[in-house]
Amino acid sequence: MHDRKLKKRFLGSPTALVASGMLMVMAFMVMAAPLITSYDPLDVDLKDRLSLPGPEHLLGTDELGRDLFARVLYGGQNTLLIALTVAFMAFAIGTTMGLLSGYYGGVLDMTLMRFVDIMLAFPHIILALVIAGLMGPGLENLILALTLTHWPAYVRMARSGTLQVKEMTFVEAARSMRFSNLWIIRRHVLPNVSDSLMVMLAMDLANVIIIASALSFLGLGIQPPTPEWGSMLRAGVPYLTTSPLLTFVPGAFIFLTVVSINLLGDWLRDVLDPHSHEIEAVVA
Amino acid sequence: MSLLEVEGLSVSFPSSDGLVRANDGVSFTIAPGETFGIVGETGCGKTVLGRALLRLLPDSAMYTGRAAFRGKDILSMKEDELKELRGRGIAMVMQNPTLSLNPLMRVVDQVAEAYVLQGMDWKVARGEAGRKLYHVGIPRDRVRDYPHQFSGGMKQRVMIAIALALNPGLLIADEPTKGLDGEARENILRLLGSIRDHEGRGTMLITHDLRAAAGLCDRLAVMYAGELVEIGSTLDVIGEPRHPYTRALLGSRPESGFEDLPGEGPPLTALPRGCRFCPRCAWRQEDCVTGRPEMVEAEDRQVRCPVVMRP
Amino acid sequence: MIAYALKRLVLLGFILFGITLLTFGLMHMAPGDPAFTIAEGRYGTDLTPEQVEQVRAEEGFDDGWWVQYQKWVSHLLELDMGRSLVTYKSVTSEIAARIPYTFVLAFTASIITFATSIPLGIASAVRKGRRQDVAVRVLSLVAASMPNFWLGLLLIWVFAVVLGVLPSFGAGGVAHLILPAFTLGISMAAINTRLVRSAMIEVLSQEYIATARMKGLDDWTIISRHGLKNALLPVLTFAGLQLGFLLGGAVVVETVFSWPGIGKLLVDSIMVKDFSMIQGCVLVIGATFAIVNIGVDLAYAAIDPRIRWDVDA
Numbered sequence: 046m047h048d049r050k051l052k053k054r055f056l057g058s059p060t061a062l063v064a065s066g067m068l069m070v071m072a073f074m075v076m077a078a079p080l081i082t083s084y085d086p087l088d089v090d091l092k093d094r095l096s097l098p099g100p101e102h103l104l105g106t107d108e109l110g111r112d113l114f115a116r117v118l119y120g121g122q123n124t125l126l127i128a129l130t131v132a133f134m135a136f137a138i139g140t141t142m143g144l145l146s147g148y149y150g151g152v153l154d155m156t157l158m159r160f161v162d163i164m165l166a167f168p169h170i171i172l173a174l175v176i177a178g179l180m181g182p183g184l185e186n187l188i189l190a191l192t193l194t195h196w197p198a199y200v201r202m203a204r205s206g207t208l209q210v211k212e213m214t215f216v217e218a219a220r221s222m223r224f225s226n227l228w229i230i231r232r233h234v235l236p237n238v239s240d241s242l243m244v245m246l247a248m249d250l251a252n253v254i255i256i257a258s259a260l261s262f263l264g265l266g267i268q269p270p271t272p273e274w275g276s277m278l279r280a281g282v283p284y285l286t287t288s289p290l291l292t293f294v295p296g297a298f299i300f301l302t303v304v305s306i307n308l309l310g311d312w313l314r315d316v317l318d319p320h321s322h323e324i325e326a327v328v329a
Numbered sequence: 330m331s332l333l334e335v336e337g338l339s340v341s342f343p344s345s346d347g348l349v350r351a352n353d354g355v356s357f358t359i360a361p362g363e364t365f366g367i368v369g370e371t372g373c374g375k376t377v378l379g380r381a382l383l384r385l386l387p388d389s390a391m392y393t394g395r396a397a398f399r400g401k402d403i404l405s406m407k408e409d410e411l412k413e414l415r416g417r418g419i420a421m422v423m424q425n426p427t428l429s430l431n432p433l434m435r436v437v438d439q440v441a442e443a444y445v446l447q448g449m450d451w452k453v454a455r456g457e458a459g460r461k462l463y464h465v466g467i468p469r470d471r472v473r474d475y476p477h478q479f480s481g482g483m484k485q486r487v488m489i490a491i492a493l494a495l496n497p498g499l500l501i502a503d504e505p506t507k508g509l510d511g512e513a514r515e516n517i518l519r520l521l522g523s524i525r526d527h528e529g530r531g532t533m534l535i536t537h538d539l540r541a542a543a544g545l546c547d548r549l550a551v552m553y554a555g556e557l558v559e560i561g562s563t564l565d566v567i568g569e570p571r572h573p574y575t576r577a578l579l580g581s582r583p584e585s586g587f588e589d590l591p592g593e594g595p596p597l598t599a600l601p602r603g604c605r606f607c608p609r610c611a612w613r614q615e616d617c618v619t620g621r622p623e624m625v626e627a628e629d630r631q632v633r634c635p636v637v638m639r640p
Numbered sequence: 641m642i643a644y645a646l647k648r649l650v651l652l653g654f655i656l657f658g659i660t661l662l663t664f665g666l667m668h669m670a671p672g673d674p675a676f677t678i679a680e681g682r683y684g685t686d687l688t689p690e691q692v693e694q695v696r697a698e699e700g701f702d703d704g705w706w707v708q709y710q711k712w713v714s715h716l717l718e719l720d721m722g723r724s725l726v727t728y729k730s731v732t733s734e735i736a737a738r739i740p741y742t743f744v745l746a747f748t749a750s751i752i753t754f755a756t757s758i759p760l761g762i763a764s765a766v767r768k769g770r771r772q773d774v775a776v777r778v779l780s781l782v783a784a785s786m787p788n789f790w791l792g793l794l795l796i797w798v799f800a801v802v803l804g805v806l807p808s809f810g811a812g813g814v815a816h817l818i819l820p821a822f823t824l825g826i827s828m829a830a831i832n833t834r835l836v837r838s839a840m841i842e843v844l845s846q847e848y849i850a851t852a853r854m855k856g857l858d859d860w861t862i863i864s865r866h867g868l869k870n871a872l873l874p875v876l877t878f879a880g881l882q883l884g885f886l887l888g889g890a891v892v893v894e895t896v897f898s899w900p901g902i903g904k905l906l907v908d909s910i911m912v913k914d915f916s917m918i919q920g921c922v923l924v925i926g927a928t929f930a931i932v933n934i935g936v937d938l939a940y941a942a943i944d945p946r947i948r949w950d951v952d953a
Binding site: 380411421423424425430431432433434443446477478488491 | 854866
């Protein structure tokens with residue numbers, strides 16, 4: 046798919062425009078948090094706890110009197126940082142391994158694929174939960190645990206794409222002309238698998254946001270007082286009866302981000318990978 | 330009264346490349362007991378014609394003209410009238426039996442379903458279905474098999490059994506020999522010949538195989554780029570073809586169908602203004618490219634070519 | 641069929657072996673000295689190095705990992721997964737006590753999922769592009785994008801806090817089951833509806849559906865007799881993923897609702913670093929997942945007559 050054609054399809058799709066608009070607003074609000082709010086997300090004010098939304102505090106304050114709006118904006122920085130890092134690291138590691146494994150085959154391929162089989166034999170979130178639990182809470186450990194459990198899915202995808210391309214005549218021809226293997230992988234194999242991998246990455250990003258915030262919600266992510274959407278939700282649970290906004294707001298931010306990414310992912314799949322069976326993409 | 334009367338039938342679909350004009354001003358009739366053949370190259374619109382008569386085309390299909398079965402107009406039928414028309418009125422041996430049979434249903438059940446529709450209970454219907462399958466050449470011990478256990482020719486027999494079990498007034502066979510090799514093809518043609526009903530049921534054979542059509546049909550219509558270019562008795566059309574396209578076909582070794590004719594028909598999205606066959610025609614005149622030729626009728630024969638029909 | 645089943649069973653054996661290796665390895669890669677942790681549990685925080693060494697010898701931590709693994713597996717085969725480092729209860733009996741809760745929750749959630757997603761998916765596919773379809777797609781997108789812990793909290797707020805009609809946590813009667821089961825069921829139904837819809841759309845475009853229409857069957861018969869089974873086959877191939885979603889979701893949902901299932905047990909054990917309990921939970925969840933997955937493969941072969949013939953697939 047040529048970039049120009051992609052752009053044209055993008056501008057012609059209301060769904061893609063709305064979804065990316067929502068994402069951009071969200072990303073801007075999160076990134077430019079210091080410009081939007083003058084409150085420090087860590088500023089405790091015990092005299093003004095659990096206050097309702099008002100002119101002073103746009104969304105009210107939390108159990109320690111911290112400004113909820115500031116916390117949810119700054120919290121987004123951490124959530125999105127985790128999600129983006131995990132998705133791209135898993136994508137990079139998984140794709141590289143999958144390409145090499147599929148292209149060279151042999152014992153390496155056998156071993157790797159059996160390992161992937163076993164990794165995927167666990168429900169994803171449970172493995173991540175256990176690894177994060179063993180390593181202890183914290184931003185780096187959360188990222189590591191999620192990445193460790195996340196790359197095998199990309200290996201499968203990249204490998205199966207590579208196996209298909211490998212048999213095609215232009216790859217055979219390039220091989221017979223003694224082009225270096227790495228050059229062939231980069232020039233011929235990668236472009237042929239990149240579309241479906243991009244779609245997978247887009248869909249996966251939404252998934253990572255949900256799993257990462259679920260782990261934080263369970264108490265395994267970033268520790269208080271640092272704001273993060275999942276852990277803010279966790280902190281808000283005891284106040285559900287009196288101050289439901291403490292759980293509504295961070296959840297709504299996760300939800301809106303995930304909806305926009307899913308919409309964009311659906312659109313991207315329709316454009317880049319129209320022949321893929323929709324059913325496979327739904328769960329990718 | 331004719332069984333089927335088609336008058337100026339046009340069918341078109343919107344597509345990303347523009348309007349596909351799959352059928353354009355098609356007119357013919359089929360009498361009870363008659364076997365009528367529609368022959369033409371792949372992609373000329375003959376399958377669309379068959380499906381249009383059962384209204385099996387996608388909802389986006391647009392129809393004009395008239396197609397009446399036993400006097401009732403098919404094109405204006407409502408859902409419940411269509412249910413009456415399909416099966417009991419017109420049944421079709423679908424193209425590509427591999428895709429047209431339900432992979433998860435035993436073949437006997439797929440035939441029995443036709444009898445259930447006629448009011449039998451499943452147990453009796455399965456018995457009938459077994460007999461019908463035997464009649465078309467499926468051994469009794471194979472009727473409880475699934476379609477994938479059958480060869481292409483046997484699947485086509487099952488398809489024929491389904492169509493016959495529906496006991497239709499008109500049987501449409503859409504490319505029944507496509508994809509079959511020599512012997513299987515002969516067997517299917519022989520079967521189609523043996524099931525003809527010269528009294529009541531009409532048959533419409535849609536094929537690219539001119540020889541098959543010649544062997545089975547009473548009358549033939551030749552289709553090119555969505556329109557009929559020649560209609561006449563089989564003897565006349567084969568023995569003395571008039572339209573340049575028919576002549577080209579017969580000159581191009583009919584044994585192998587139409588595959589040998591050089592060039593290909595125009596795309597149905599961008600039809601030429603004048604005669605559609607003109608670019609490939611050996612009898613081409615200067616005025617052929619300007620106006621679309623009309624069907625001319627003479628001596629029980631209709632031909633869409635003013636050049637060859639000039640006295 | 642038998643050859644196929646045997647092949648699947650060999651694969652299951654391999655995966656179960658892998659699961660034990662991974663579970664065992666995970667616990668031994670954990671930071672910290674397990675002997676120290678256990679000793680701390682037994683003797684309190686005022687530990688002498690001798691006490692730690694004693695525990696190390698007793699638990700066999702001095703042996704090579706392969707010896708330890710063999711010992712561990714041989715205990716495992718007698719359904720002995722050791723004792724909790726925190727409560728000293730038998731891991732096996734603790735897990736056995738929790739499994740029924742998770743089973744009931746997962747089973748109810750699955751029923752909710754199927755009861756909603758199959759009719760909605762079919763209705764959406766049949767009316768593709770029309771208003772009902774758009775409504776179902778928007779609904780499923782929204783539900784699929786909701787983190788289930790948030791959805792659970794929203795449901796608690798509405799039904800327990802505002803309306804006060806349902807209990808918000810713990811286990812008891814049927815009332816306690818409703819909110820967690822719906823939380824889990826709604827998330828799953830969202831994904832499943834999309835699967836059923838796209839599978840049904842694909843099936844409805846198939847030639848055998850045209851054959852069924854040609855016969856003069858009514859729409860209901862076409863969909864139920866010719867469409868449904870064919871559409872559910874591809875959905876079934878994703879049953880494994882769905883089950884993973886169910887088990888993973890159960891961990892979160894059980895925690896939100898304090899539902900005393902194995903997922904809650906796992907999370908609680910992680911919080912107190914009860915390694916032997918974590919090990920037991922992971923093993924049981926992983927093994928369940930693997931066994932059900934192979935079961936799904938076999939069910940698939942039983943439904944689809946074509947599978948039996950290409951044994952090599």
